[in-house]
Amino acid sequence: MDRFPYVFFLGIGGIGMSALARWFRANGHRVSGYDKTETPLTQALTAEGILVHYADAVENIPAEIRDNLAQTLVVFTPAIPADSQEWAWLRAQGYDIRKRSQILGVLTQGRYTIAVAGTHGKTTTSSMVAHLLHHAGLDAGAFLGGIAVNLGSNLLLPKTPSAPIVVEADEYDRSFLTLFPDVAIVTSTDADHLDIYGDQPALIDSFCQFVAQIKPGGTLLLNHTADSRVAAAVPAGTRVIRYGLTAAQGPELFAGDITAKGHRFHFDLHGPRGAVAGLALAVPGYHNVENMLAAAAVAQMQGLGAPALRAAVAEYRGVKRRFEFVVTTPQNVYLDDYAHHPREIEAFLRSVRALYPGKRLRVVFQPHLFTRTRDFAKGFSQSLSIADEVFLLDIYPAREMPLPGVTSEIILANITAPTKAIQTKEQVLAAAKIDESFDVLATVGAGDIDTLVPQLKLILSQRWQ
Template identity: 40%
Template sequence: MSNLDHISHCYFIGIGGIGMSALARYLKQAGKNVAGYDKTPSALTEQLVSEGINIHYQDDYDSIPAQYKDVNNAQVIYTPAIPVDFGELVRFRESGITILKRAQLLGQISKTMTCLAVAGTHGKTTTSAILTHLLYESKVPMTAFCGGIIEKYNTNYIHTGNKVMVVEADEFDRSFMNLQPEIAGVTAMDADHLDIYGDVEEFEKTFEDFASLVPQGNLLTTEVVSLPGKKVGFNNGDYQILNYRIQDESYYFDFKTPNQLFENIKWNLPGKHNLSNAALAMSMAVEYGVQPEKLIKALGTFPGVDRRFTYRLNSDELVLIDDYAHHPTEINAVFQAVSELYPDEEKLVVFQPHLYSRTKDFMDDFAHSLAQFDQVYLLDIYPARELPIPGITSQSLQNRIEKITSGITSMVTKDKLENELQRSNKRIICMLGAGDIGVEIKKIAAKWVK
């Protein structure tokens, strides 16, 4: 963080974001004065306030204390999710103060430690969280910036030292190109963010560019990734998952490194995709130099990540699963997991599409992924940073699904969702999406648990 050594005050625009809040915590812990703006209060902003970080919720440059506007001693950090014409951002630019994107600050920090970066269209949050837990339990001094809340720790930021940095390498806005990774893992390269990249070829080229940042021999990928590097796969690769099986709702598997075979390892997160994530995280830790025996012991205590196949309710009467899945491949992974766990039961999914552009780009893929479920409820598209696209609606997605399946597909509003779920009489319910559906499922779970 040498570039910020002279900085005393740091102001975050969009401080409540999962990545921004971790950086705010890092700078606060480093002795900086930290404040920021976010659109609405949330559990994350409340936690930041409790840690001594000042946050306001109005676009009001004039109310920001003068110390955070000092061009010599202050630094502004913003997320690309903030519109370019946002008032505070415009005024800060006019003032001449130094402004960094979130990814640029992460890049600066990555140069001060041994950086272990996890990239990929899906699974990077879970994989980086697993890697964080493995290193924490193995007593490696590290600083971790996670893209989700690790449940046992109840935080997205963990600091035990400055030897190693664990970071989620985000492909959105080409953010990961700012990093300086010593070891990197790539979970998947399914196309996404085509509103940014334009086409699949450009998307894949940027992953190739990211791979070129990694020292030769230090890139690890799952077997579905076409990049050159050490492979982590089922029954093949430099690191192998062997003999995996389900017993009492847990996975058991053997793990083969380039030098050793370890048998009968227990893993608690459902889904073959999460088993792949765990193997990639273990492989990265082995490449860093942690003894596999320590990692295997730690793996059995990984508590999970909030909204990554999180059980909100799990009883003989009702199973309510909350997942961030917002891409067709991720929906497929959730369906695969629930099908393995509950092969003989009907399954209902509630899906909130995220972004008009993503819904447009993958309309048919979404329809086929969702049609696998016995019953589908669709919420309106969560727009996030986007304006509507003519003809792209949840209703148009419903029409596509109904051409594929004879199962029940319905539009539903948030205020009627609870009643509709009760009427369905389904025991297995999955609620998926990257918007505010996570808030709705917690409300419903809180009512039903009483």
């Protein structure tokens, strides 16, 4: 990478792309990029000295990029539309253009790599690993798919070349196949990204290829829900540690004595490197206890003893938009979560119900992608029906064009919650100002629903004070 003093990002506002942009800038490269929408994340990049523009036009590419073809690396995300003018021009000119996943593969080559994969749970789990190591004072780096609250960033810079690197290993577009980890965690293998894979067996095949790339003598931590074919695909000599909440689910790694007190989940860890009692996790949810089990076991492999582990777990504060408490009063709560798969939504809402029994729960959900909505409409309806009130926004298209007959209506039709409707963002905000029918509000989704969060925070902070 040293031969490229200039690096240009197509889709720089993506959470994984922005982490790479920050890495290159921290290592002395001149970084710039394009994204279609200005967000708090792109504003943060600009504040850090990275030039970002928002109109797709060749003349907006910085002159230093246009004038230095041989010295420029272009990094792109698969979310960039095929008709992008800038992408077409850069290809035509012959720039060195690589996917984000390819760059991650290069940056982790020759380093001790901890890769966290899974159709859901990987961002939280990778941030947990990074936090535990960092809190204990160990030198480590991390490329994360979310803003870790403790770090205040999606990037943790290592101090030395020998430091382990924690990487979120994304299955979308088979991106994680550029990685060859020493330690891998697979949190889940549920059907997703069927627009890429076609069916779940093809997705499972990709996970099998990923774990087959674990380095000789490495370790795989495998969630009890993962497809059995994944464990069978590991290379000879790779240790497989299955984990779950109970000994029946994770005979090698499991939790004991789980209790929920306030916002904290208390539990003991039982694993290959011994038991650690008295762990207290401030990010609620049984799924997060599972995630922390895997992260803590990896931290133990890196040398963390029980006291350091206990202290680090207690200080973990989660990832932005993952079970994030936005407004909290004695009577009311507003939560925000990135969940965009039926199983994620179910886990999130069941945890909310467990924390606030008897409270009236309103959920505002924005479906993400037409293909995902088509493939999992019934699952979305079922998981959202856990709430008392469900309001759906229109589908966030991201990289996709509309599909005939695929709208939020196909989710709404099978929701059994007493109150349900499709609303605009303006209607959601208007209802929040005057409607007192709910005690707990949750905004859920992976599109641009997060633009509502600061406005809802202001409205509800004033109403509930």
